[in-house]
Amino acid sequence: MQDCDEAKRPLGSQLHALRGVLDGLGALIFTKDRHGIYTYANQRFCETLGTSLEAIIGRSSADFFDADTAGRLQSDDRQVLETGCRISHRELRLSKDNHEQRCYLAVKAPVFDADGHISGLSGVLIDITEHARTEQQLRENQQLLMMVLDNVDGFVFMKGPDRRYRYVNRAFADLFLRSAEAVVGQDDNALMPAEDAHRIREIDDKVFATGVPIAVEEQITDGQGQLRHWWVKKLLLHGHGDALLGFATDITELKAAEEELKRSEARFRVLFEASHEALVVFDEAHLIDCNQSTLDLLGVSSREAFRSLTASMLAPRFQPCGGVSSKLAARHMEAARRNGHHQLEWTVQRHDNQARIPVEVTLSALELDGRPALLATIRDLTERKRYEEQIHQLAYYDALTGLPNRRLFFDRLAQSLARSQRSGRHGAIIYLDLDNFKPLNDRHGHRAGDLLLQEVASRLSACLREEDTVARLGGDEFAVLLAQIDDGQPDSQRDATLQHARDVAERIRDALAQPYVLAMDKGDAPTEQVEHHCSASVGVTLFPPCEMDGEAMLRRADAAMYAAKAAGRNQIRFAED
Structure with missing residues (x-):
């Protein structure tokens, strides 16, 4: 009996040592009997389930995992127990307690008794959750990259040293009416005319030979036989078997717009210069x-x-x-x-x-x-300004004398009447008609009469201030507007205006009564000097600061002028208030 105890003592030590080794491994290790009941679990397995070895032994997967996970595990267990074959695969386990899902690389193998019969199974689980997450993230990133490249507004491709395509995005493949899978493995000769392929091959060779990125415009013929213009950048990727990576943009429409712009600029320059x-x-x-x-x-x-x-x-x-x-x-x-x-x-x-x-x-x-x-x-x-001035001159000035005509005279008279009504000051109108004018026309002709009228206009202008207006109303009739007479206080301004008008009228009468010497041009004959005596009958009226139109004022002055003629001509008469 003592010998038996001594024999068991080394065996127990060996088992203890073995369990120590299994507990120290990073993997999860367990054993089950033929009914799927746990008979052993190492320390890492217990820690993962958050319980003790005693709480695991004698229980099944259904006690620790959700129903779906437990069902899959039990199915795997039956396969091993029934076939006696080892299985290895990834499996997901969802904990019933904390609902945490982990991913494991699982290896399950049958355990045989001394008679060679299957007595249970052993399992080794390696936690690859983080690795699986990284793989998933890489797959998602790859899918995202492929989606981006397939939807980018441009063409992306990769070629190997053999100048065959290793990758093309969807836009590139669509350009040649093919799928991306059908393009990969092909070279440019399989996609486009030989001339285009040769030009592209020369650029690719330069990138591979120098390793220097190149940005250049390329011309290619697409799958529909249409000539396309590309702006493409090519660079060499080291560490990928010296692959050539290309990014291209279709600039066909831009080139067409540039050509149209050049033609448009040429047309514009012709029109601009012409x-x-x-x-x-x-x-x-x-x-x-x-x-x-x-x-x-x-x-x-x-x-x-x-x-x-x-x-x-x-x-x-x-x-x-x-x-x-x-x-x-x-x-x-x-x-x-x-x-x-x-x-x-x-x-x-x-x-x-x-x-x-x-x-x-x-x-x-x-x-x-x-x-x-x-x-x-x-x-x-x-x-145009010259024509406008001529039109204005014809509309508002007398063509013979250059004096304002009847229209301009009445325009200025209306302005003066308005100012008079606002200020309460008087102005004056002098109306005159030449005496002894008709005999000159009858004896020497209308040319002599025109010369005399021009001289009369000159003498009248010399008698007036710059702000006064003298106009030819027609024939040998003239009118003078004396405005802005500011002499005297308002209560005595009428008398001052009357005196000023009398002085101007006297100057006019004296100036026009002087002899006229007219130089008559006879063509080839010597100029003939014609002397003529002519006077003027003068009528004067003041316009008071009351409502009165210009026509009425001129009729008052005209009536005074005829009174002067009736008095023997060469006279001055004032209209009665």
Whole structure:
């Protein structure tokens, strides 16, 4: 009996040592009997389940794992126990207590008794949860990368040293009407004409030979036979068997737009240069470009000389309205940028002789090289202004004498009457008709009469102040408007106006009564001197600060004039109040 105890003592020590080894392993180790009941578990297995060895032995998988996990484990156990074969696979285990799911590499093998019969099974579990998570993350990242590459607006590809494709994204494959799988393993000769493939091969060879990245434009023929333009960057990836990685963008539409832009710019340049109107492109600080018509209008020798100037050098300091040119120009440019277009009248100053030219300017806002700019279309208004002045002269001035005509006289009279009503001050109208005028026409002709009327106009103007108006109303009838007579206090201003009007009327009567010497041009014959004596009958009326129209005022003066004629001519008469 003592010998038996002594024999058991080394065996117990060996078992204890073996369990110590198994507990020290990082793997989870267990054994089960033929009914799936745990008969042993190492320390790591117990720690994973969060319990003791005593609590595990005699219990089954269903006591520690959820029903799905327990079902799978029991199925694996039966397979080993029934076939006697070892199995190895990944398995997921969900703990019933903390609901934590772990992934294990599981190896299960049958255990045989002394008679060679299966008495149970042993299992070894290696926790590969973190490894599995890393693999899953890598798969997800790879899927995400593939999705991104397949949806990127461009072409991505990889070639090996044999110049065959190792990878292409979906856009690349679609370009050649193939699947990505059908392209991988092929070279460019299988995808496109030989000429295209040869050009691409030369670029690829250079990248492989030098290892230097290359960005270049390539032309290829796609699966539909259409010529496409690519902008492609190629670089060498070391550590991947020296693979060539390429990123390409289809610039076919951009190239077509560039060509159209070139044609459009050529057409614009032809129109720009052919325009008879001056065209100027400028921005806030610089004169950028102009056509030949601009150089001609502004007296500048060349475009280079024009670009060296500033806008302020091509305009007088003040515009006709009195505004400072630089400030007005800033407001006009701001209006053009705000509204897109703006039209104005302006006065430019030639660079060569400083002559001033009236122009009409149309400003159009545009963008030049990504910066705001303006296009000025400039039309010379010199002829139009001359015509407008001629029209104005014909409309408001007497063609023979150059004096204001009846229309302009009444316009100024209306203004004077309005001022008189506001200020309470008087003004005066002098109406006169020439005496002894008809005999001159009858004896020497209308040319002599015209010369006399011109001399009368000159003498009348010499008798008046600058602010007064003298007009020819028709024939040999003239009218004088004396306005803005400010002599005297308001209560005595009427008398002052009356005296002033009398003095002016006397000067006029005396001036017109002087002899007239008229030089009659006889063509090839010597000029004939014709002397004529002519006087004037003069009627005067004041216009008081009360409501009275111009026609009525002129009729009062006319009536006074006829009273002067009736009194023997060469007389002055005042209208009665």
